[in-house]
Amino acid sequence: MITLRRVLSQVRIGVLTPWAYRTSTLLSLLVLALQIVLYSVVWRAIYAGRQDPVAGTDVHTAVGYAVLGLTIAAALHTAPFWSIQARVRDGLIGIDLTRPIGLLTQNLAVQTGHVLAALPAVAVGLGTGLLVGGLTAPTSAGAALGFAVSLLLAFGVSQLITLLMSLTSFWTLEVGGIGMAFYVVRTFMSGAIVPLWFMPGWLQAIAKALPFQAATYTPLAVYFGRPPGGLATALGVQALWILVLAGLCAWVWSRARYRVVVQGG
Amino acid sequence: MVARPPSTLRQFAILVGLGLRSAVQYRADFAMTAIGAICYEAVSLAFVGVIVHAFGSIGGWSFVEVAFVYGIRAMGHALHGLLSGQLWSTDGVVRQGEFDRYLLRPVNPLLQLLTRRFVVTAVGDLVFGAVLLAVTAAAAPVDWSVGSVAYLLAAVVGSAFLESAVMLLIASLTFRLLVSSPMLQMADTVFVTFGPYPLSVLPRTVAHLLTFALPLAYAGFFPAAVLLGRTEDLFVPLWLAVASPVIGLLLYWAAVRFFHSQMRHYSSPGH
Numbered sequence: 342m343i344t345l346r347r348v349l350s351q352v353r354i355g356v357l358t359p360w361a362y363r364t365s366t367l368l369s370l371l372v373l374a375l376q377i378v379l380y381s382v383v384w385r386a387i388y389a390g391r392q393d394p395v396a397g398t399d400v401h402t403a404v405g406y407a408v409l410g411l412t413i414a415a416a417l418h419t420a421p422f423w424s425i426q427a428r429v430r431d432g433l434i435g436i437d438l439t440r441p442i443g444l445l446t447q448n449l450a451v452q453t454g455h456v457l458a459a460l461p462a463v464a465v466g467l468g469t470g471l472l473v474g475g476l477t478a479p480t481s482a483g484a485a486l487g488f489a490v491s492l493l494l495a496f497g498v499s500q501l502i503t504l505l506m507s508l509t510s511f512w513t514l515e516v517g518g519i520g521m522a523f524y525v526v527r528t529f530m531s532g533a534i535v536p537l538w539f540m541p542g543w544l545q546a547i548a549k550a551l552p553f554q555a556a557t558y559t560p561l562a563v564y565f566g567r568p569p570g571g572l573a574t575a576l577g578v579q580a581l582w583i584l585v586l587a588g589l590c591a592w593v594w595s596r597a598r599y600r601v602v603v604q605g606g
Numbered sequence: 607m608v609a610r611p612p613s614t615l616r617q618f619a620i621l622v623g624l625g626l627r628s629a630v631q632y633r634a635d636f637a638m639t640a641i642g643a644i645c646y647e648a649v650s651l652a653f654v655g656v657i658v659h660a661f662g663s664i665g666g667w668s669f670v671e672v673a674f675v676y677g678i679r680a681m682g683h684a685l686h687g688l689l690s691g692q693l694w695s696t697d698g699v700v701r702q703g704e705f706d707r708y709l710l711r712p713v714n715p716l717l718q719l720l721t722r723r724f725v726v727t728a729v730g731d732l733v734f735g736a737v738l739l740a741v742t743a744a745a746a747p748v749d750w751s752v753g754s755v756a757y758l759l760a761a762v763v764g765s766a767f768l769e770s771a772v773m774l775l776i777a778s779l780t781f782r783l784l785v786s787s788p789m790l791q792m793a794d795t796v797f798v799t800f801g802p803y804p805l806s807v808l809p810r811t812v813a814h815l816l817t818f819a820l821p822l823a824y825a826g827f828f829p830a831a832v833l834l835g836r837t838e839d840l841f842v843p844l845w846l847a848v849a850s851p852v853i854g855l856l857l858y859w860a861a862v863r864f865f866h867s868q869m870r871h872y873s874s875p876g877h
Contacts, residue, residue: 368788372795379799386807387657387664396660518638521727522645529649539660544652 347442348450355454359419366458373415373462374469380407380534381473396538402565404475406536410561412466413492414533417499417556419455426510445504445594452500480566487572491560494579499556501586502527508590511597532558538567555582617717622688625724636726643730651676651738654802665807670745671834676802677735677742678758679826682765683801684731690770691725696777697787703875716865748833757851761829764851768825769797771857778861778868797822804831806839813841821857824850 359366381404388400398406425448428434437444470476479485506523528534531553537545548554549569559575562568568575612620630636654676658669667675699705699719708715739762748754772793780786796816805813805827817823828847831839840847 364785364788368791371788372791375792375795376799379796382808382812383799383803386803386809387661389665389807391661518635518640518642521639521642525646525649529652535653535656540656541659544656 344442347440348446351442351447351450352454352457355451355456356458357454358451359455359458369415370462370465373411374465376411377408377466377469377475378473380404380411381475396536397567398536398538401475401477403536404473405470405477406561406565407534408466408470408473408475409564410533410536410557412463412470413495413557413560414528414531415462415466416456416459417496418503418527418531418533419452419459425507429510445590448504448507449500452503456496456500479564483572484564484566487568487576488560488564491563491568491576491579494576494583495556495560497583498552498579498586501583501590502552502556505586505590505593508593508597511600527553527556530554531556532561536561537569538562552582552586555579611712614714614717617713618721621713621717621721622724625721629724629726636729639726640730640733643727644734646727647680647731647734650798650802651680665804665839667804667807667836667839670742670747671830671836672802672804673738674742674746674748674834675804675826675830677739678761678765678830679801680731681735681739681762682825683769683797684728684735685763685766686769686773687725687728687731689766690720690773691728692720692722693770693773693777694787694790695722696780697785700780700872701784701875705872706874709872715869716862746834748835754833757829758833760851761833764854765825765829766854767858768821768850768854771854771861772797772820774858774861775864778865781868781871793820796820797825801826803827804836804839806831806841810841817842821853823847824853 384403384407385400388395388403391400394402425434428437434444437447440447442450467476479488506520509519530548530551532548537548537554537558540548548558555578559569559579563572563575570578611617651673654672655669658664658672663669664672696719699708699722704722705715705719708718711718743750743758773790776789776793777786779789797820800808800816800822805816805823808816813823823842824847828840828842828850831837832844832848832850837844837847846853
């Protein structure tokens with residue numbers, strides 16, 4: 342009970358922090374809406390004059406995919422991986438280590454808070470999707486249910502990817518450049534904007550070998566009735582990634598705690 | 607006899623050099639940031655690449671032709687970053703009163719703003735842009751002559767000034783509104799999303815907006831269409847498309863004037 346309350350207090354911090362910087366949070370919502378409008382224009386232009394679907398995808402699916410993909414990425418990809426880095430740099434990590442809940446739990450809780458704080462993005466994303474006429478209902482009730490389950494698993498995968506990334510800051514104090522590369526590779530390889538099914542075979546193979554697709558592409562593919570390898574396999578792969586990433590996080594952390602250098606303070 | 611102060615260009619070079627020297631003090635960070643920037647660019651190119659791969663062509667433009675538009679834009683964008691990357695910090699400079707100092711020194715305040723730090727990401731962008739432009743220019747179906755090479759170089763410089771002009775116009779609003787980064791972010795999103803495509807595929811209204819309201823067309827599409835001889839794809843008179851490099855310079859000149867007129871509205875937060 343006490344543990345739960347402690348964890349919830351960290352979740353609360355995660356919710357409150359983004360909204361303390363209201364302008365930039367509101368701005369990110371505005372940029373999301375703008376991106377959805379722009380991508381719907383771009384996709385429709387690319388499809389102009391084409392009646393047949395491309396790679397099994399018609400223009401409605403492409404636009405709908407962009408709407409949902411950008412929305413999910415905006416809500417789930419909240420990546421406060423700079424927080425551990427900043428706290429390692431400033432020596433504040435020392436305080437985190439004295440807290441009565443483990444560092445991994447603390448960070449997962451804060452990250453969860455960030456996702457909750459980003460929920461307005463879902464309303465903005467879906468609202469804009471409706472405005473541009475890019476929102477289509479899931480292909481079937483089964484797809485809708487599968488989507489919900491897959492989305493939950495995607496949340497887990499996304500959280501663990503972020504955590505793993507942030508743990509590397511115990512080795513590299515400066516993560517600006519890596520962070521930027523990580524962010525774009527993640528966005529691209531997760532299929533947040535361009536569905537994996539448009540990619541050439543070799544690129545699809547790379548994307549499927551990486552965990553990022555399990556964080557965005559899988560639920561979207563389920564939604565549009567094309568779960569990779571069937572619904573059971575798709576969900577199974579996501580669950581497997583959660584196990585693998587959780588194991589990696591635990592292992593990296595077991596090494597990292599011996600590298601903690603508390604600077605100053 | 608009073609020594610003449612160095613020219614604006616020389617001042618810019620000296621101040622950028624100073625910034626560069628301090629930036630390379632942190633060698634690992636410098637390298638990682640530059641590499642990060644290259645990844646960023648490479649991924650956005652990969653996005654366009656995937657689309658063209660799947661669709662074969664966009665609006666009748668082949669992969670090489672689309673990539674050539676992208677090459678001009680990428681190199682222009684890299685030079686723009688070197689010149690104007692610091693505009694993103696205008697908000698902070700004005701709000702925290704750093705601008706006070708610029709007004710006290712005998713160097714143009716805009717010059718001081720643009721050179722306050724070296725933009726490390728521009729190094730990555732430059733490497734990426736130069737390689738991409740060289741490769742796509744060689745592969746593009748263009749009969750290269752001295753004239754067309756000169757036009758290409760002018761177009762790249764014009765593209766840099768054009769993007770800088772838009773960003774500078776927006777950043778100038780900070781003096782009155784105390785905020786500009788949301789608008790910069792918006793403009794950047796539009797530039798990044800539409801930049802790589804032959805704009806002739808877009809609905810006419812959007813294409814015209816991107817020519818006359820947020821003038822992206824001059825930064826890549828128009829010069830590329832002129833060099834590729836695809837003048838039938840232009841949705842403006844030919845002379846206007848050909849004039850792209852000049853339009854970039856003119857707009858930048860106007861933006862500098864606008865910056866100086868808005869600067870008078872600066873009120874120090876008082877420190």
